Amino acid sequence: MDGSNNPPKIGVIGAGFSGVCVAVQLRKQLNIESYTVFDENRDVGGTWLVNTYPGCACDIPSHLYSFSFEPNPNWSKVYSGQEEIWEYLRNVAKKYDVYANIKFNHRVISAEWDEKIGKWLVKVLDKPNNKEEIYIFDILISSAGALRVPNYPQQFEAFEGPKMHSAVWDSSIELKDKVVAIVGSGASAVQIIPEIVDKVKHLVVYQRNAAWVVPRTQFPFSSYTKWAFANIPGVQWSLRNLIFWSNELNISAFRVNTIMGKLSVMLGNYQLNRQVPDPELREKLTPKYPFGCKRVTPSNEYYPALGKPNVTLITSKITDVTKDSITNEDGTCVKPDVLILATGFKVQDFFAPLNITSKGGEDLLKKWKKEGPCAYMGIACHSTPNAFFILGPNTGLGHNSIVFTIECQVNWMIKVIEEMSKRNASVVSIKKSAEDEYMDSILTSMKTTVWGTYDCGSWYADHRGVITALWPESLVSYYNRTKDVNFSHMEFL
Numbered sequence: 001m002d003g004s005n006n007p008p009k010i011g012v013i014g015a016g017f018s019g020v021c022v023a024v025q026l027r028k029q030l031n032i033e034s035y036t037v038f039d040e041n042r043d044v045g046g047t048w049l050v051n052t053y054p055g056c057a058c059d060i061p062s063h064l065y066s067f068s069f070e071p072n073p074n075w076s077k078v079y080s081g082q083e084e085i086w087e088y089l090r091n092v093a094k095k096y097d098v099y100a101n102i103k104f105n106h107r108v109i110s111a112e113w114d115e116k117i118g119k120w121l122v123k124v125l126d127k128p129n130n131k132e133e134i135y136i137f138d139i140l141i142s143s144a145g146a147l148r149v150p151n152y153p154q155q156f157e158a159f160e161g162p163k164m165h166s167a168v169w170d171s172s173i174e175l176k177d178k179v180v181a182i183v184g185s186g187a188s189a190v191q192i193i194p195e196i197v198d199k200v201k202h203l204v205v206y207q208r209n210a211a212w213v214v215p216r217t218q219f220p221f222s223s224y225t226k227w228a229f230a231n232i233p234g235v236q237w238s239l240r241n242l243i244f245w246s247n248e249l250n251i252s253a254f255r256v257n258t259i260m261g262k263l264s265v266m267l268g269n270y271q272l273n274r275q276v277p278d279p280e281l282r283e284k285l286t287p288k289y290p291f292g293c294k295r296v297t298p299s300n301e302y303y304p305a306l307g308k309p310n311v312t313l314i315t316s317k318i319t320d321v322t323k324d325s326i327t328n329e330d331g332t333c334v335k336p337d338v339l340i341l342a343t344g345f346k347v348q349d350f351f352a353p354l355n356i357t358s359k360g361g362e363d364l365l366k367k368w369k370k371e372g373p374c375a376y377m378g379i380a381c382h383s384t385p386n387a388f389f390i391l392g393p394n395t396g397l398g399h400n401s402i403v404f405t406i407e408c409q410v411n412w413m414i415k416v417i418e419e420m421s422k423r424n425a426s427v428v429s430i431k432k433s434a435e436d437e438y439m440d441s442i443l444t445s446m447k448t449t450v451w452g453t454y455d456c457g458s459w460y461a462d463h464r465g466v467i468t469a470l471w472p473e474s475l476v477s478y479y480n481r482t483k484d485v486n487f488s489h490m491e492f493l
């Protein structure tokens with residue numbers, strides 16, 4: 001890498017699914033040991049360590065929401081919960097011996113590309129010792145996560161009673177027999193509400209937009225089934241394939257005017273009509289935007305929970321929040337004992353608050369906020385040589401397992417690092433023309449989807465209304481784009 005044939009020194013930010021995958025594959029495929037992973041948390045897991053709210057679970061079946069190189073025959077049910085997924089990731093990290101390379105409780109504050117030496121200068125805060133350290137890396141890999149920075153709407157700051165964001169759940173806050181207000185109707189709220197409804201005295205749900213909620217096939221796996229997954233060749237792999245391909249079919253539901261889209265609307269409406277007999281409540285819960293424009297959530301328990309006598313669903317706009325009350329446009333005033341903000345994440349902040357300074361001293365996030373985020377294959381940018389962004393711009397999925405995307409990206413990145421070594425190059429960067437062409441193709445493809453066609457105010461879009469969080473095509477199409485690397489799109493020095 002540096003002309004001395006020494007392995008590259010690699011800095012990795014984050015130890016969730018992405019960071020663990022990076023760490024495993026650097027060692028497995030390239031035999032590289034000279035990498036350090038920094039995570040500000042106390043363990044691996046990312047999303048699955050931090051989100052501990054009641055009902056937190058995966059909405060992609062677990063046999064697919066796991067690494068292809070580490071299938072798990074012991075998943076307890078179709079959609080596993082947070083603790084089980086976290087345990088899975090810890091076991092992967094142990095098995096592949098990546099713990100030794102991880103510095104926990106270390107927050108990366110900034111990363112700056114030093115053009116003179118062709119390396120990344122990375123400033124890290126050792127949290128327990130409150131000490132800042134500078135590391136120098138040949139290669140920087142950000143696996144800092146996409147749904148990570150909680151979104152706290154300013155409006156609720158005035159409330160002085162006990163409150164918590166779904167992603168920073170505080171189990172010491174008592175909900176039993178309390179009047180609880182929950183703001184939001186997205187994926188987290190859909191999971192939390194059925195779990196707490198029977199515990200609280202009264203639950204007030206504040207909904208801005210009704211979500212599309214579709215049926216979920218959930219059941220536990222018997223010990224015989226687990227045995228078959230572990231011992232009969234091909235059984236688990238077949239299930240994984242079945243889930244993968246049936247999810248792939250769903251991508252056509254997100255294209256404009258497709259049969260699959262119409263079928264999905266019928267499925268959503270069927271669930272709503274069957275589970276919500278009250279016409280007034282049903283009207284409030286009927287989504288007013290096209291199927292899939294915002295995240296679709298599977299649940300069999302959400303609608304029945306909202307129909308319970310101790311639940312009030314408020315859909316009119318919140319006009320005033322005081323230290324102990326919430327008032328709506330229709331004049332309703334609620335004085336909750338506890339406030340839960342299921343208000344999602346600042347997706348457009350990407351790796352923030354970390355500052356990444358690119359070529360020419362430009363702050364990458366500021367540039368993305370101004371010009372729109374862009375990364376070739378969603379992984380690498382012209383302005384940041386020797387840097388890779390796992391789950392970068394336009395890589396999220398509305399229909400399939402992101403773990404598969406992570407593996408596609410890591411494998412692509414491994415091939416680039418390998419090529420650097422073959423060419424004895426110390427710097428690789430994406431050609432501007434290749435990045436521009438790639439981004440144009442994404443935006444063109446996006447126009448055929450519901451996301452790129454309708455403005456439904458989803459978190460998939462940035463402040464310009466451009467969809468920056470999602471991949472517009474099938475996952476197979478992403479696999480095909482990333483399985484081989486077009487080295488002519490890169491400059492090696």
Ligand SMILES: Cc1cc2nc3c(=O)[nH]c(=O)nc-3n(C[C@H](O)[C@H](O)[C@H](O)COP(=O)(O)OP(=O)(O)OC[C@H]3O[C@@H](n4cnc5c(N)ncnc54)[C@H](O)[C@@H]3O)c2cc1C
Nearest residue numbers: 014016017018039040046047058059060107108144145402
């Ligand atoms: C509640 C919830 C449910 C979800 N369910 C699904 C699902 O069903 N299906 C699906 O496909 N996806 C789901 N997701 C998306 C989920 O985030 C991804 O599937 C996956 O976990 C992302 O892994 P990651 O490693 O990229 O990011 P994360 O899990 O967010 O991990 C990022 C890590 O980076 C660390 N980090 C970030 N910045 C720094 C820094 N500056 N310094 C040090 N450390 C840093 C963080 O501490 C964290 O540990 C869900 C997300 C949430 C929040």
